[in-house]
Amino acid sequence: MNKKQLVRYIKNDMDAIEKRKTIEWIRKHPDNHKKFNMVKAQYIVSTFKDIPNNPDSNSFFFERFKNSIKKRKPKRLFLYACASVIIMLSVLWNQGSFENSTETIVETPQQINSAHSDGSVHFTTKRGDRKEIYLPDGSKIVLNAESQLIYPKEFNDSLREVTLIGEAFFDIKRNIYKPFIVNSNNLKIKVLGTSFNVKSYDGDKKIETTLVTGKVELIKDEETPIVLAPSQKAVFYKKENKLEIEKVYSHDVVAWKDGRLIFNKTPLQDVVVDLERKYNVKININSQKLLDYEYTGTFDNLSINEVLKVLTISSPIKYAIENKEIKLWDDIK
Template sequence: MNKKQLLKYIKNDLNSVEKRKTIEWVRKSPENQKVYNVLKAEYIASTFKDVPNVNSDFFFQRFKNSIKKRKLDKFSYIAVSIAIITILIFNFKEVISLNNIIPQESTQISQAAPNGHFSFITNRGDKKEVYLPDGSKIVLNADSELTYPKEFNDSIREVTLIGEAFFDIKRDENKPFIVNTNSIKIRVLGTSFNVKSYAKDTKVETTLVTGKVELIKDEETPIVLAPSQKAVFHKKENKLEIEEVKSLDVVAWKDGTLIFNKTPLREVAIDLERKYNIEININSLKLLNYEYTGTFDNLSIYEVLKLLTISSPIKYTIEGKEIFLEP
């Protein structure tokens, strides 16, 4: 595998066949994985070569905060950049350890369900596109299950979701589209929206991207969402809240990007576990509630952990197949 091909993969410039071949080569041996890790680190580091002109929200703003907002001059910025490059490229001890917890490729399972329905399942570390009988497109996130009929023959189009999915629904005024979760129903005619409803999570989130949706709970009056609004249903409190969000940030996971905005670290860890098929333990009540802001843009778990330590008061250790986060 040549460097040019690997760089194209890192930049997401390959077709699906080329991506598959590249992934197979990287996973073939620890040596190949190390070559990939170093090249990816070099590429990321190269994006900071014009450090004074970089939007510093993620790296340097947080670095400035960590030294009590002391203003940095140009040479200090360069020093920070060099430190980041050094950490990303030369810390091979962590690379070797993390090679032992690199998630294996998971599979998507489509199987028969009761009453002539199909159930589509994704494992942790996976996501998949699903096309429904009416032509609607659904992107199913990791560790999720979507159940739907072979054909939409009734007066409604009804599916059931456990987990997270992005829906792009074909408009049909004669057949409303219903998404059943374990707490609420979402009713639409034709629109795009995101639903996050994992069984173990404490809340259900519905984010509207385009169009209009209605949230239905028991016999209560439906609540209508407008674009860029997110409805958060807190299961324990049986309470529904509406908030304004950047909808494209919420659905960035479809393209491999995780964006967090003052998100409790306990929730960040859960999303990372699902995306990378790993186990994360946080042995600190203070860290569990620590609010993290940052973006992981198609990074490996090695790079994610490094950025966490650079941008937050967090350190990590690896024991076997588990990652431990500590203050």
Template sequence: MKDETIVKYIEGELGEEEKRRVMEWIFSTQENQERYNLLKAKHTASGFNIPVLDTEQAYLRVKEAGRNKKLRQVLIRVTSVAAILALGLLIFNVLNSRGSGSALPGIAETELVEEITPKGVSREIELPDGTQVVLNVDSQLRYSRSFTDSIREVFLSGEAYFEVQRDTTRPFIVHAGEMNVKVLGTSFNVRSYSEDTDVRTTLVEGVVEVGSAYAAPVKLEPLQAAMLNREEKHLKIKKVSREEAVSWKEGKLIFMETPLEEVLEDLERKYDVNFKVQSEALYEYLYTGTFDNLTIEEVLKVLQISSPIDYKKEENKITLY
């Protein structure tokens, strides 16, 4: 079978009949499985690490060390997961900076609702006005039990996706650390984790107005992201893809030339694990690629193939060296 056909299968570009033929070919012989595993490893790691490493040699090292069987199982599982994914019109919204105190300005504590998600767990929430929220891992959302004022305000730390119920008489405002996002009815994403350098709002549909104490209010167009640098107090607007905007709601983590330190922070939140890096040289690597609904064990295998990284895992503690 041609490599081009196998790659199209990996990327999910084949029809059902073609996919069936490729799967039959893969599992027909041990040699075919090994060839497929190598192509999958190359494809997963091809753009994932800067500088790019020799993934074929990395694969052979793993195989020679007696771990090729486990690696084959991981890569096959990655493909089976990727093959059934369906892209949805969802939105990515991440908010940070946990507020101090239990009450919000002008809201009695007895009227306050506080929703909290631990690491590794996300959940859906419906606000009093019908607005739908997906609260991502390691996040906190606070709001009034009943939106009776002239504005609808929520305070969010961590990450959340909003589909706001339209109400032209009452704007909806998200307070996310240094950034405030004002909308009437739309879908958007805000990210404001305390560890992040930037607070970010990404608009998917509708209109939002982004403001802060450091920059004049700016209206975003769909698939634009506003990034407020906490240190430089500078607001930057850039174009994004729909996939970037919705990735976490679909179980994905997407990185674009991202330092290892930031990659590990996202992995810790998603999988509720703790990383320890023994080699400072690993921090010099930038990562570009997608973890597509992988388990933490599969993520570690991809890092091992694409980088000069080895690891030791003991329960939820992972050491990289």
């Protein structure tokens, strides 16, 4: 596998067959994996114009991070992890006792979890799992970890309706005569044909709907429907019973389906929840100060060990692994 082919894979410029062949090559031998990480590091670094021509670039970013802490209010710290440093370090780190249990290329299972007597199909994913599902109309859904999708074996003549618990990315086949509706807690999302993301876990305080392409309507009770435009996210706060619209980078929101987690001023407590779902681990925050932290950064197909290393390098966070449980605390003197 040459460098040009690996760069095409990194840029997501391959079809499914080429991707699978590349992944098989990477996994075939540790030297292949090392070469891939090095090419990826070089590519990531080449995309940053402000990186100094300094072989000790890791220390440069760490110093810039420390300086950014001093300039901010002590009440809330913003933790930044540079993508290039993450990838560079991933070449050197060992996997340790935890491994990344999510495949880079998600499976496309044709089987179902369970078929019920009412004709509905219930598809469930566990922690650390991610699956592709194809509906009877040809629509594609990527179901995130700890999620459930309920849909009929066959859609009726006038409506395509599904129920989601958890998170999923929807790529819906257009049919103006058969609207597609997602039931998610107290919200209904209505579309004709579009791509969008819904995050609606039972234990979360909010429901998030992000539009990537097309148009969707949010319907709550008998209220007037709210129409989203591409790159808009609707956030419904359950306890306050209120809905807010904000502008986002939609491709960052749906990066999870490609194995990446991207955070933008996200409370560390929410970051931990996403890490637990993705890596099938238990993480405890043993510091009141850390609850006030917000994190901005990208974890690009890293193992949980690499994620923990990044946290300790890019922030005053320490960790320990005891009885398969990860504990976090602050290291502020």
